[in-house]
Amino acid sequence: MALRELSSLEKCLGLKKPNKYSTQGERKVPVLQNNNGPAVVGLVTIASSLVRDAKKTELLGNTAEQRAVVQQWLEYRVTRLDSCTKDEVKVILKELNHYLEDKVYLAGNSFTLADVLMYYGIHYIIMELAVQEKEKYLNVTRWFDHIQHYPGVRHHLPPVVVLRNRVYPSGQH
Amino acid sequence: MAAGTLYTYAENWRAYKAQIAAQYSGARLKVASSPPAFTFGQTNRSPAFLNNFPLGKVPAYQGDDGFCLFESNAIAHYLSNDALRGSTPQASAQVLQWVSFADSEIIPPASAWVFPTLGIMQFNKQATEQAKEEVKRVLTVLNQHLNTRTFLVGERVSLADIAVACSLLWLYKQVLEPAFRQPYPNVNRWFVTCINQPQFKAILGEVKLCEKMAQFDAKKFAESQPKKEAPAKKEKGGKDAGKPQQQQEKKEKKKEEKKPAPAAEEMDECEAALASEPKTKDPFAHLPKSSFILDEFKRKYSNEDTLSVALPYFWENLDREGYSIWYGEYRFPDELAMTFMSCNLITGMFQRLDKLRKNAFASVILFGTNNASSISGIWVFRGQELAFPLSEDWQIDYESYNWRKLDVESEECKTMVKEYFAWEGEFKHVGKPFNQGKIFK
Missing domain, CATH: 3.40.30.10 (Glutaredoxin)
Structure with missing residues (x-):
């Protein structure tokens, strides 16, 4: 799972030469073995280093504040999203929905690595949502749809259909 | 292009x-x-x-x-470009729809509400209240549309977003205080995202959203009116004159109140008044008058041959005490990627320095090609010091450049001025071919 994600990220970043990854431990933590130097371990670490390789450091944030928020969401992805139980899914969706009410992107006013990795990580959850639930978490759905249409992001993942006209308009908002 | x-x-x-x-x-x-x-x-x-x-x-x-x-x-x-115009027939029609929406639905009530607060139109309570209701209606429509959408058309910024955001600009700056805009979170989210895109920011600068609803500015309005009555008042003087004058004023007021929502023609008059707003104080006011008329040189430069007319005029008339010549070189050439972006960097800087134009002239050149370019220029300023620290408005870009004051009499200076002003020559100090030049005047 994480390995396909990293190879999609490479394409998204426009990196020409694919890297070889292995995994370690029970939880299959991805490992990137560089020719020179020690191995890079962990999804976020590898993703950040790929961004630097591609010289697209704006994806890690342009200001100190934006960089911090990007890191916050990368951490959220691996510590909360990746290890959440079925019951926690709803809490996460609710949190995100509230957070995204006044935001287009997760960090600052531009597209960052946080959007990409959160999109990859939450895809399987959104896939399974019923139309009614997608409307309930409207801000998440809108963000998700925007990111999946962002050029070059959606590689290994199937597109999720999002209705623009609400079917259950009696809900919130 | x-x-x-x-x-x-x-x-x-x-x-x-x-x-x-x-x-x-x-x-x-x-x-x-x-x-x-x-x-x-x-x-x-x-x-x-x-x-x-x-x-x-x-x-x-x-x-x-x-x-x-x-x-x-x-x-x-x-x-x-095609992306902004909408690349399918549907998308381009939607773009047109929102551009027209901005003109016919947003601008009339926005003007009726905002212009009195800027002191460029008489205040009329009824008209303002009506305009407020209209603005609410428009914001509700936008809020509904943006509920499920990031941008107005498709998933990218289009001309629709540019036109609608620009038409809301004065509303957000002047009157949409937090309590008023709070019911429209989707519009707020979209507007803030738009104005913070680098392409918007390069033109609009930092946009500060309204904190407290501006009210009618009677003083400014009075100042902006042609002073027809003033001399009459003085001539008449005395107590007797007061009465008819009051009546006259009343009549005029009535006339104005009767007017229906202002027509488009009047808006432009208002805008004309807006444009002629009194300017802020001149940062160069402390310098003595100079004999060198920069505007005359600029006319020569624009209309006549650079090498045979403009340059000789420049050297003959340049006031060495009143003006200085500087070489400015962009400090981060490694970060320059596509040339059109680098050009935007230069023109963006020029636009942000708009109010410096009266006291400066510059030729800034982009050398090299995509991903291997550099930016440098020759600047002529009023005074002997670097001009940028004189005004807060001018300090956004200049720290990204290395500045060196040139000795006006030196050969180096003569050569550089010649090459930069004429956009041709060896440019020995650069080592990259000329790509394109921009003139600040």
Whole structure:
């Protein structure tokens, strides 16, 4: 799972030469073995280093504040999203929905690595949502749809259909 | 790609549409918004201007190839790329829909509400209240649409977003205080995202959202009115004169109240008044008058041959005490990628330095090609010090450059001035070929 994600990220970043990854431990933590130097371990670490390789450091944030928020969401992805139980899914969706009410992107006013990795990580959850639930978490759905249409992001993942006209308009908002 | 000049008065939201579109498309747009290139009320009434633009209104666009356009939406459309215009028939029709929506639904109530707060239109309580209701209705429509959408059309910024955001600009700056805008979170989210895109920011600068709803500015309004009555008042004097005058004033007031929602023609008068707002104080006021008339040199430079006329004029008339010549070199050439982006960097800087134009002239050149370029320029300023620290408005870009004051009498200075002003020569100190130049005047 994480390995396909990293190879999609490479394409998204426009990196020409694919890297070889292995995994370690029970939880299959991805490992990137560089020719020179020690191995890079962990999804976020590898993703950040790929961004630097591609010289697209704006994806890690342009200001100190934006960089911090990007890191916050990368951490959220691996510590909360990746290890959440079925019951926690709803809490996460609710949190995100509230957070995204006044935001287009997760960090600052531009597209960052946080959007990409959160999109990859939450895809399987959104896939399974019923139309009614997608409307309930409207801000998440809108963000998700925007990111999946962002050029070059959606590689290994199937597109999720999002209705623009609400079917259950009696809900919130 | 389109290249040309946009005539407008400074800070014209209609011109912003075209300028932002050009930021996205990379169209090479020079902005003529201050003398000598453009004096509002003079240039646009001149026969030459009227010949190209019969309405005499701005913004007006003239391409380097002579192609002329008036009407801000048409200009913005022309300067856009396909992504902004909408690349399918459906998308481009939707873009047109929102551009028209901005003009016919947003602008009339926005003007009726905002103009009195800027002191460029008489206040009329009824009209303002009616306008507020109209604005609420429009914001509700937008809020509904943006509930499920990130941008107005498709998943990218389009001309629709540019036009609608620009038409809401004054509302958000002047009157949409937090409590008023709170019911429209989707519009707020979208607006804040738009104005923070680098292409918007390059033109609009930092936009500060309204904190407290501005009210009618009676003093400013009085100042902006032609002073017809004032001398009469003095002549009459005394107590007797007071009465008829009051009556007269009352009558006038009534007349104004009777007027229905202001027509489009009046709006432009209002905007004209807005454009002629009193200027802030001159940062160069502390310097003694100079014999060198920069505008005259600029005219020579623009209209006549650089090597045979403009340069000799420059050296003959330059006031060595009143002016200094500087070499400015961009400090981060490694970060320059596509040339059109680098050009935007230069023109963006010029636009942010708009109010410096009267006291400076510069030729800034982009050398090299994509991903291997550098930017440097020759600047002529009033005074002997670097001009940028004199005004807060000018300090955004200059720290990204290394500045070196040139010895006016030196050979180096003569050569550089010649090469930079003429856009030709060896440019020995650069080591990259000339790509394109931009003139700040």
